[in-house]
Amino acid sequence: MVARRRRGAADADQYKPEAHSSDGAVVYVRVQEDGEFVITDDDGQPYDETELRVLRKYAGEGMRDMLQQACDRLNADLSALATVHCDTLSPRDKPAFQSRAFPEPEPQRNPLLQPTLWSRIWPPARRRLEEQNERRAEQYTRAFSEWEEAARAFNEQERQRREQETELVLTNLDAMANILEEHLGEIPWPRETSVSFDLGDDASTIAIDIELPEEDAFPDVEYTLAAKQPKVSVKKIAATRRRMLYRDYAHGVAMRVLGEIYHRLPTVQVALISAYVPTLDTGTGQPTENYLYSVLVTKSQWREINFKALANIEPPATLERFELRRKMTKTGVFKAIEPFDVEALANEVGI
Structure with missing residues (x-):
């Protein structure tokens, strides 16, 4: 039996775009989380009002471009969370x-x-x-x-x-585990996401558990640049939109992991993926898991996906094509389910 656990998270670095005014001065613009922005020189010193008027006069368009880039950077999470499935790999039969x-x-x-x-x-x-x-x-x-x-x-x-x-990937379970662990670890998840897997004693099956982040870890605001003025607005994201973003990410992660499995491990024919969020048992106060969905996917079923049109695919609908356990409303409200056990995985072998 080979079991592994892989944790991944995206790195968040400070974004500070730059432009050059007509006199060669370097200008930095940094937008803060509250929408306020700071304009500084190359040494990090803020420009005074007189200098800012000159910058607006001679580098106004450049400053707007920088503000837009900063907004795009702050909003990057929204796009990354909604499109995590777009880098899903297609299946292979040969290493x-x-x-x-x-x-x-x-x-x-x-x-x-x-x-x-x-x-x-x-x-x-x-x-x-x-x-x-x-x-x-x-x-x-x-x-x-x-x-x-x-x-x-x-x-x-x-x-x-x-x-x-x-060579070893075709026969050696340890090699299979090493390969999958390495490549899963290279995925830049936009939110901390843990993947554990168990190859059991059979190179044709695999069971995966995905620990998802809480919905509270998702962005709740969006940054937009005013049409004419150099002003950044901070808009609250509606609760329904945030839930649907979480829904898409929760299912998109499964697609991404399935892509790695069927692309990296040619002998695997059936995969069981179950996703959960950690919580506390209300009766004992002990840590436990609330499973949001559990899905059985065969390699032959996985081939039916058009991997050239991933941008047009909705991950929740994709998982519905397979044997899926899930209790979810149309707006992305989940209820806990009982996941498939390994016996269900064994029963799928030979399909």
Whole structure:
């Protein structure tokens, strides 16, 4: 039995677009969560009112562009959460390997220092020049040796990865688990999302549990730039829209995980995915799970999806094509369900 757990989360970094006014000054605009924005110079110092009037006069359009970019950045979560399924991979029957080149460039030899007139006529100066050139040569030799050793280690890792992803993946459960864990870990989930899986004793089936984030972790505001003025408005997202965003993400995650399974593990024919949110038992106060849905998907069913039209697909409707347990209203209100057990997974083998 091979069971693994993989946790992923997107990194949130500060976004600070820049533009240049006509006099060459660097301008930074940072929009804050309350919609207020700050305009600073290259050293982070705010411009005064006189300077701002000049900027608006000569760099007004550039400032609007920067504000729009900042709004887009703040709203990026909304798009990422709604379209997490759009990068779902198509199924494969044969293993494939994509090699990677060693990322570090080969060190270059520094040119030798050329003798000067003084070093030609003064022996101590000549010795210093020779010593400097010797140090340069030694530094290059050491750097090249370290690079060569790192390149050999990298190439050996690539050889092992090739063997694992083209040969062992067909027969070895540990290799299958390693491959799936690695690629699931590379998914930049826009909200913290955990995936655990169990390959059991059969390379043709897999059971997956997905721990979803709470709906409260989803954005509740949207940022828009005024039509004519350099002003950012913060608009509250309606509760229904937020629930539907959560609904789409909850189902889109399953599609993304299924894509990895049927793309990376050619021998898997049936997958069971169950998604839950952690909670506390109201009777005991102990941690427990509220399962939102549980779905059985065969590889033959998965092939029916048009993976070239993922942007036109609604993940909740996609999962409804399979054997699905779910209690959900049209507006995305979930009720807890009892997920399929592994016996149901075993019964699907051979379909």
